[in-house]
Amino acid sequence: MRAIAIVNQKGGCGKTITAINLSAFLARENRRVLLVDMDPQGHATLGLQRGVADPGLTTSDVLMRKVTLREAARSVRPGLDLAPADILLAAVPEVLAGVPGREDRLAEALRSVADAYDYAIVDCPPNVGLLTFNALIACTEAIVPVEPSFFSLHGIGKLLETIAVVADKTGHDIAARALVTLYTGRAPFVRAVVDDIRKHLGGRSYETVIRCSVKLAEAASHGVPVADYSRRCAGFADYQALAREVLGQEPADGATSAVEASALGARHAPVERGSAPISSGHGVIFSLEAPRARRVHIAGDFNDWNVAGGEMEHSGPVWWKVLPLSPGRYHYRYVVDEVWQADPLNPDAEASPYGDLDSVVTVPPSDRG
Ligand SMILES: Nc1ncnc2c1ncn2[C@@H]1O[C@H](COP(=O)(O)OP(=O)(O)OP(=O)(O)O)[C@@H](O)[C@H]1O
Ligand SMILES: [Mg+2]
Structure with a gap:
């Protein structure tokens, strides 16, 4: 199983939209996918099951070891399961304060379902606290959505620092790659920033660029991935391309690579x-x-x-x-x-x-x- 955190402490840069649509496209490519909502805002949960009043068992139950991840995961599409979140997740860092090993709980939970899925995609909240630490420790890869603004380049520098700290603390490396999102391509400065991101990060950024596409926001507000909402929009093409780029990185080591x-x-x-x-x-x-x-x-x-x-x-x-x-x-x-x-x-x-x-x-x- 590949575990990928979608992470950036900056708010509103497209983490959740990326988590939802990457998961959905990987499932369409016949991968077994678990989307783990680690954000107390529960946007990924809402974006996949609008209208389901009670989220049932959630990731906060999993982190508090009340239930297993297998029990909390529910099927939302063929090939796509969701471990939902709600506001109670916000209390978890306080409840677990001072508990040894509290950063390892998601990693433990993911290990227990490693045979059941090809991909775990973890949607992180817009801050670097216990929940994001759990995600980074549980994952070996990270996608860092960046909006092409001058602030986000600064933000990504900070985030790469955080990732380096996690690697240091846990002894495991995280392959982090930047993904340009909310791209308009109109203003010359936007193009300049994208060039800059590529120049600074080289191979640590995705070729795929996610353009602004109002259909992505509309689909999420209807509680569905874009593929279930509109196929003739930039959002569909771009997230399909991203999924294929991610699939193209499936490891080719050993005789059992996909x-x-x-x-x-x-x-x-x-x-x-x-x-x-x-x-x-x-x-x-x-x-x-x-x-x-x-x-x-x-x-x-x-x-x-x-x-x-x-x-x-x-x-x-x-x-x-x-x-x-x-x-x-x-x-x-x-x-x-x-x-x-x-x-x-x-x-x-x-x-x-x-x-x-x-x-x-x-x-x-x-x-x-
Ligand atoms: N490519 C896009 N085109 C148009 N709208 C987008 C796109 N990506 C995201 N959005 C919209 O921008 C807003 C922020 O996106 P999203 O919720 O994915 O960001 P986020 O990083 O998860 O935010 P938060 O940090 O609050 O969790 C949402 O309203 C979403 O619908
Ligand atoms: Mg979000």
């Missing part, structure tokens, strides 16, 4: 052999079994048949590479220790101009939205 396993059509199953190319939300997954190979490349008309840049990675005997291909039809071959060959598991092949066989992959328009 990318590799989905190459075989079975997530969480170890890869034992290659397969014909598979189009997925990640791009097209190419894989080939070559147990004794020292180097394997893929070359095709998508990279001008140039092996440079086509290096494949391997786990055990299976070599694989994910390529983000636009819809279309492509010819390709594998190069195993300098020997060119067609894909043995792909029946779709055509004669090349040189008289041997090229494998063929067709990427349908629907796969890359």
Whole structure:
């Protein structure tokens, strides 16, 4: 399970909108997602279940160890569970004052459901107190929404400091990345600030930028993710892109990474052999079994048949590479220790101009939205 905190002590920068819509889009990509509301304002709870009068069991019950996280989580959409919050969460820091290990309670709770979910997304309150500390300790990644104003750059500096303190205290690193939200792109200074954020943070920021989209606010006020409200708006496109960017960072270590396993059509199953190319939300997954190979490349008309840049990675005997291909039809071959060959598991092949066989992959328009 990947646990991602949505955190920034600055109020109103899009944390909750990001938590709701990232969770919903990850669930649409067939991930099992738990959204944990750690804000006593309960905005994520309201944004997903407007009209449900009694939130029932909440994260404050979990933090006070009255119930388990599994008991507090309720299903709100296919693939998406919510651990709701209400104002009683505001009392938790006081109730737990002086209790040893009080910062570790969410981490403990998340560990107990780690097998049940692929993602835990934790929506934090706009301050750095016990609740945010619990979130940062429970998570290994953080998304820091930043509004492109001069103040937020200052704020993100402060937040990165806080994250460094947590890393120091807990001995665990948090990969924090900034996400530009509420982007209008109109004023030149806004563009300058976005460039600045990129320049300062480099790889620690998302490529995706979330534009201002009134549909996002409207959807939340109706208690639904934007995908259930309007598909023809910037908010839909941007949060879908963010979810895909997050999915693209799924770890590729070990034989059970989601990318590799989905190459075989079975997530969480170890890869034992290659397969014909598979189009997925990640791009097209190419894989080939070559147990004794020292180097394997893929070359095709998508990279001008140039092996440079086509290096494949391997786990055990299976070599694989994910390529983000636009819809279309492509010819390709594998190069195993300098020997060119067609894909043995792909029946779709055509004669090349040189008289041997090229494998063929067709990427349908629907796969890359
Ligand atoms: N991309 C966007 N386009 C338009 N409105 C947005 C966008 N993102 C957020 N909003 C609106 O801005 C306001 C603040 O957003 P949100 O509640 O997500 O911020 P927050 O950081 O969670 O705030 P808080 O710190 O109070 O928890 C809300 O009214 C929300 O609907
Ligand atoms: Mg919020």
